Amino acid sequence: MELKLYRAGWALALPAVRMLLARRGRGAGMRFLEERLGRDWQARAPGALWFHCASVGEVMTACPLVRRLHARGAAPLLVTTNTPTGARTATRVLPGAVGHAYLPVDTRRRVARFLDRFRPRALLVCETEIWPELYGACHRRGIPVVLFNARLTERTLRAPAWLARLYAQALAPVRGVLARSEGDAERFRALGAHRVQVVGNLKWAGCPADPAGPPPSAVPYWAAVSTHEDEELRLARIERMLPSDAPVLALVPRHPERGPAIAARLRAAGFGVAVRSRGEPPAERIWLVDTLGEALRFMAHAELVFMGGSLVPAGGHNLLEPARLGRAVVVGPHMEDFAQETEDLVEAGAVVQVDDEGEAGRTIARLLADAAARRALGQAAAAFVAARGETVLEAYLAELHAARLPLDRAPA
Known part of the structure; x- marks a missing residue:
């Protein structure tokens, strides 16, 4: 039947x-x-x-x-x-x-x-x-x-x-x-x-993926990758908390076609936004990467990677990608789709998980001010992922x- x-x-x-x-x-x-x-x-x-x-x-x-x-x-x-x-x-x-x-x-x-x-x-x-x-x-x-x-x-x-x-x-x-x-x-x-x-x-x-290619910019940046609606504004607020000489925020949304809506909402909230699809360099504190196929490149050269879909209840995204690249990785509380992987990496001291926007801001500020801590976190992540993968x-x-x-x- x-x-x-x-x-x-x-x-x-x-x-x-x-x-x-x-x-x-x-x-x-x-x-x-x-x-x-x-x-x-x-x-x-x-x-x-x-x-x-x-x-x-x-x-x-x-x-x-x-x-x-x-x-x-x-x-x-x-x-x-x-x-x-x-x-x-x-x-x-x-x-x-x-x-x-x-x-x-x-x-x-x-x-x-x-x-x-x-x-x-x-x-x-x-x-x-x-x-x-x-x-x-x-x-x-x-x-x-x-x-x-x-x-x-x-x-x-x-x-x-x-x-x-x-x-x-x-x-x-x-x-x-x-x-x-x-x-x-x-x-x-x-x-x-x-x-x-x-x-x-x-x-x-x-x-083994394609080479990440050269850095997208000589301007240092931290990357928030695979972000969702309502998450970009929270991350922009974190960027506003950082010192003026801190790396800029590269926002890489999960769905690049949302770029115009994201830019409009951030500007309405008082944030300056440079848009990569228009060829604009990161002259503002927020660089919106609304282009296809560049997530790997932006992760590979970031000072720090925040994994999107985790500050809002979207289940999180694949944190193993930036970890494999040896980046310092921070995730929010909503990593349900990668719960076991997140737990294992956190227990190994290879990823930092935060409870809310406030803790995310403090953690990102601390790591961006400490290159040695970022390097140690990234090295631990890459080694753990390689061993577990085999x-x-x-x-x-x-x-x-x-x-x-x-x-x-x-x-x-």
Whole structure:
């Protein structure tokens, strides 16, 4: 019954999905639309060990695992994504021998056509994606499925009853759910998954990224990265508390398209703002970085990094990125999405967590006035992340072998 409802929903939604894909795929060429709609695929990777990564974040998470398997001779390897940005990231960070295709939308005919084309020997799904048609077709064809770095939100558990039952049916034959945390494991079990175990967060391992490039400015700055609405004003108030000779604040919002609204609100509150997208240098105390793809560069050269989404209840963002770069990192109280990682880094003396805006201001002022303390904090962070990353990566490889997946090479 649940699967019939799901299929009926797809049948009704397909015209709108086609239009949505056409709009999202502008600039990506016809390949995106053709492959997402299951018409044809350019890649050739029969018998591949197949990784599915929804978009950029999942590609970066899977990257160290894919690279390690490639280095150990696993072939052929295929990565699918849902988005053009995910495809570009895969091309940039993964070995050239790794094939790429777009995953088709989850209908019987399109999934069957994909599986006929690639005949994968196993499917490894990064993080959250649960596609009932895809999982069911893999089960019927004897293709083992494993979820790795698996995470699940409370919102998924609150899905309508028929959809929750469908998720449970899809997960029932899965070979393994390798969860990033105990909380995620508990949620997968509550959803009906079997063979669930906690391995850890693969984001610890990281992925060799493009060089950060030269500093964006000769003017010293501290960076608040992935900020959210209402957070920028709080950080601007902290900047106002600092001495006049302190580094300026580079605000790097989570969604750069919010730039005009952020600038208008800060100016209305009496703050001077330089806007990077207009080519303005950091002549003001606040430098709004409303440009795409520069977060890494700004983190790499910052005197200090404040991780956004943590002064407001947004769950926080990936503090492992600046920690891996050896930056001094400060986070607010709302790090629910990275709770275990934050706890581990704080206990190791590698990150500072504050309770509120006032404490954030005092901590940032203290660290900006003490280069030795910033350096020690950054060095501790980089060392801790490197050691934990290798441990977690090897643990995932061990669990994939224990799941009896055909990791090495496709049968001749």
